[in-house]
Amino acid sequence: MSEKKKYRSKSGRERVTRILIYIFLTALCLIWLIPFIYLVFQAFRGESRSMVTYIFPKEWSFDNFIFLSTKTPFWSWYLNTFIIALFNAVLQSAIVLCVAYALSRMRFKGRKFIMNLMLVLGMFPGFLSMIATYFILKLFGLTSENSVPGLIIVYAASSGMGYYIAKGFFDTIPRSLDEAARIDGASRARVFFCIIMPMAKPIIIYTIMMAFMAPWGDFMYASLITFGHEEAYNVAVGLYKWLDKEHISNYFTIFCAGGLLVSIPITALFMALQKYYVEGVTGGAVKG
Amino acid sequence: MSRLSELEYLGLPPMKRKLYDIGQFFVNLPLKILNILKQIPLGIWKGICAVGRFFASIGKIFAEGDWKTRISFLIMGFGQFFRHQIGRGIIFLGMESLFVWFMAVMGGGYLAGLGNLGEQATIKTLNDYGLEVVTYKDNSLKILLYGVLTIFIIAGFIWTWYINIKQNHVAQKLIEKGVRPKSFKNDLKSLADEQYYKTLLAVPLLGITVFTIIPIFFMILIAFTNYDYSHLPPDKLFGWVGWDNFRTILAADASGNDKFAYTFREILIWTMIWALVATFSNYFLGMFVAMCINRKGIKFKKVFRTVLVMTIAVPQFVSLLLVSKMFSNEGIVNGILREHLGWITENIGFWTTQDMARIMVLAVNLWVGIPYLMLIATGVLMNIPGDIYESARIDGASGFKQFTKITLPYMLFVTGPYLLTSFTANINNFNVIYLLTAGAPKTMAYEGGAGGTDLLITWLYSLTVTNNDYKIAAVIGILVFVVVAVISLIVYNVSPAMKNEEDFQ
Numbered sequence A: 001m002s003e004k005k006k007y008r009s010k011s012g013r014e015r016v017t018r019i020l021i022y023i024f025l026t027a028l029c030l031i032w033l034i035p036f037i038y039l040v041f042q043a044f045r046g047e048s049r050s051m052v053t054y055i056f057p058k059e060w061s062f063d064n065f066i067f068l069s070t071k072t073p074f075w076s077w078y079l080n081t082f083i084i085a086l087f088n089a090v091l092q093s094a095i096v097l098c099v100a101y102a103l104s105r106m107r108f109k110g111r112k113f114i115m116n117l118m119l120v121l122g123m124f125p126g127f128l129s130m131i132a133t134y135f136i137l138k139l140f141g142l143t144s145e146n147s148v149p150g151l152i153i154v155y156a157a158s159s160g161m162g163y164y165i166a167k168g169f170f171d172t173i174p175r176s177l178d179e180a181a182r183i184d185g186a187s188r189a190r191v192f193f194c195i196i197m198p199m200a201k202p203i204i205i206y207t208i209m210m211a212f213m214a215p216w217g218d219f220m221y222a223s224l225i226t227f228g229h230e231e232a233y234n235v236a237v238g239l240y241k242w243l244d245k246e247h248i249s250n251y252f253t254i255f256c257a258g259g260l261l262v263s264i265p266i267t268a269l270f271m272a273l274q275k276y277y278v279e280g281v282t283g284g285a286v287k288g
Numbered sequence B: 001m002s003r004l005s006e007l008e009y010l011g012l013p014p015m016k017r018k019l020y021d022i023g024q025f026f027v028n029l030p031l032k033i034l035n036i037l038k039q040i041p042l043g044i045w046k047g048i049c050a051v052g053r054f055f056a057s058i059g060k061i062f063a064e065g066d067w068k069t070r071i072s073f074l075i076m077g078f079g080q081f082f083r084h085q086i087g088r089g090i091i092f093l094g095m096e097s098l099f100v101w102f103m104a105v106m107g108g109g110y111l112a113g114l115g116n117l118g119e120q121a122t123i124k125t126l127n128d129y130g131l132e133v134v135t136y137k138d139n140s141l142k143i144l145l146y147g148v149l150t151i152f153i154i155a156g157f158i159w160t161w162y163i164n165i166k167q168n169h170v171a172q173k174l175i176e177k178g179v180r181p182k183s184f185k186n187d188l189k190s191l192a193d194e195q196y197y198k199t200l201l202a203v204p205l206l207g208i209t210v211f212t213i214i215p216i217f218f219m220i221l222i223a224f225t226n227y228d229y230s231h232l233p234p235d236k237l238f239g240w241v242g243w244d245n246f247r248t249i250l251a252a253d254a255s256g257n258d259k260f261a262y263t264f265r266e267i268l269i270w271t272m273i274w275a276l277v278a279t280f281s282n283y284f285l286g287m288f289v290a291m292c293i294n295r296k297g298i299k300f301k302k303v304f305r306t307v308l309v310m311t312i313a314v315p316q317f318v319s320l321l322l323v324s325k326m327f328s329n330e331g332i333v334n335g336i337l338r339e340h341l342g343w344i345t346e347n348i349g350f351w352t353t354q355d356m357a358r359i360m361v362l363a364v365n366l367w368v369g370i371p372y373l374m375l376i377a378t379g380v381l382m383n384i385p386g387d388i389y390e391s392a393r394i395d396g397a398s399g400f401k402q403f404t405k406i407t408l409p410y411m412l413f414v415t416g417p418y419l420l421t422s423f424t425a426n427i428n429n430f431n432v433i434y435l436l437t438a439g440a441p442k443t444m445a446y447e448g449g450a451g452g453t454d455l456l457i458t459w460l461y462s463l464t465v466t467n468n469d470y471k472i473a474a475v476i477g478i479l480v481f482v483v484v485a486v487i488s489l490i491v492y493n494v495s496p497a498m499k500n501e502e503d504f505q
Helices: A004-011 A010-044 A063-073 A075-103 A111-121 A124-140 A142-155 A164-172 A176-181 A188-201 A199-215 A220-225 A233-243 A248-272 A274-287 B006-011 B015-027 B029-064 B067-074 B078-080 B086-113 B140-176 B184-190 B196-222 B245-249 B259-294 B301-313 B316-326 B332-340 B354-383 B386-394 B399-427 B430-436 B458-467 B470-495
Strands: B123-126 B132-135
Touching: A010 A248, A010 B259, A010 B301, A010 B316, A010 B354, A010 B430, A063 A075, A063 A248, A075 A111, A075 A164, A075 A188, A075 A233, A075 B196, A111 B196, A111 B332, A124 A220, A124 B196, A124 B458, A124 B470, A142 A199, A142 A220, A142 B196, A164 A199, A164 A274, A176 A188, A188 B196, A199 A233, A199 A248, A199 A274, A220 A233, A220 B430, A220 B458, A233 A248, A233 B086, A233 B316, A248 A274, A248 B301, A248 B316, A274 B006, A274 B301, A274 B399, B006 B086, B015 B029, B015 B086, B015 B399, B029 B067, B029 B245, B067 B078, B067 B140, B078 B086, B078 B123, B078 B140, B086 B140, B086 B184, B086 B245, B086 B259, B140 B196, B196 B470, B245 B259, B245 B470, B259 B301, B259 B354, B259 B458, B259 B470, B301 B354, B316 B430, B354 B399, B354 B430, B354 B470, B386 B399, B399 B470, B430 B458, B458 B470
Parallel strands: none
Antiparallel strands: B123 B132
């Protein structure tokens, strides 16, 4: 009650500032939402499939989605991406958590060296190593038509270098817990699975979520590995092509429909697990 | 800010102590940078010492070893067989035989091939019926790749061999003291306990070696060859050219053409401007938005936050490609401005002139980046104790003063490492540039298909994927590494939050 009074009695300046902030934030939210509103309208537009100069469709229809499902390999791209994302969620999280635990909890010879090595390797542009990785994968026949396992390997193999956020989290769990368990005769492996893992639920969910979401947005690696084999594309590479000069006049609304189908489940998942994302991102940024 | 003595420092209340630390950090900045420069020769010297110690310890083991240990220098695992460690012995012996077999059958040839990367190019002849017959000869790419793999296998073997003699030495010492060395069963057990880190790190490190270290090593070698569109295996050979490619990029090529060097300089400058502006504009505006949302008395905090956060979730290739098309010549923005509002008569070329395109990518990058920063800043701002502000208010500090004297230094202090990572991430920000402009507008002034908004990383991409100019791409990749490494080295050494990782525990 007294709190409210204080605000009211404050000079009009505070009120003006607050109104300005509301205007600013509302405008901001509008700007941030426009592309998505536009995406939805275009996806459901029935007339002409090219770009038009108005926002509201004159005719609403599902034609774009039907076209997408029947006349394009969209769903096979979707399936590819989904399989990659699923495998990546499992493999990458396992790798990241193992590395993070080992580097956070155990002290051994070469630990500093490994951390510095990963730091230095991380400074090379990822695409540089991609060129040679492409040839290595090609040796094993894991490019073009076999891109799905190839991409899973590419994403998972180097994921150990992204251990920072998980390690930062493990660092905050008191070490006395480990020690108490070890005095009681638990092995390191048991401590990891039975004590640390249950406590690290937020960071595990964050890691899995990131690992699952990343392949949906990857264009750079996927375009190189799947080069020239349409069936093996992931959604990003597949949809990208529809916006080039030759295709855009016939595929623009199809692209929007496809983009919508990709965005909805990812966004839903993200919003559901938002809490963990915020925790991971802020924790990671603050601890470094 | 004057320096306080230790006693005075300890006498300060904790909050003031923190502020004093932050102030001192900025005062000491130049000195610290000088110190880093001193560390480089020191690091090199340390490396030389480590190599020296390695050989010294081999000598020591040989001198102190009994006959079993000494034979193990040649026949790996020999000593283990006599010291109740048959499991280990079998593994070592197996590895050695595998290695010898590999070197004899394949490795030797691969290694020899590295000398000139192949001698005979593929021959194409016409047979009696006038059809083309292709006889594949040497493939430089495969020769180089296999050669690199062989080098890594040899390095791995030397390492195994060293572990072998060292373990012999340890076991010998134990037996001399009358202790029985660990059995194989105990070895396995310790992999789940004291040596659990080996189990945990084995697969990740193998993955990093095969898919990061070897490829990077391979690409560094490519930078010293003439592997490009006119030397594409399997039809043609490529070979070693020394530092020529570096000269092409940094000064001028053999014929005195410095167009590549010019392009590189221009793109490097733009990359730096981009990274700097993109990082700091996102940082400050994101912080501003966070402060607006978190301000006392503002309602609908959750709504505002949710709308902004949602944009993180939508895959960038959807949102950025769409935005890029919205601003294109036939796009909705031009359409509305021209047809519906009548503000313009001719389309605005958002992506067609270099300056406009650069401003646009920076602006759209704000759209991408502000939500992240809003989240991070919210987390940090919540952690600033309220009583600092309270006391500042009592002392009569204005809102602006509170911001510059408390909020900003605290934010910078806490998120210093994050600023560095996001700066280096922006140097390599492929998605925003490539999905928005793909480097356009292309210009004739640039070599190698580069355009006005190309960063080094997107140029690297188009050099490889569209131009097949691998040698130049490799050089650019190495130079990007040098730039990032130098910046990181400086920032890591002056940033207080990066050190003392044990402090958190």
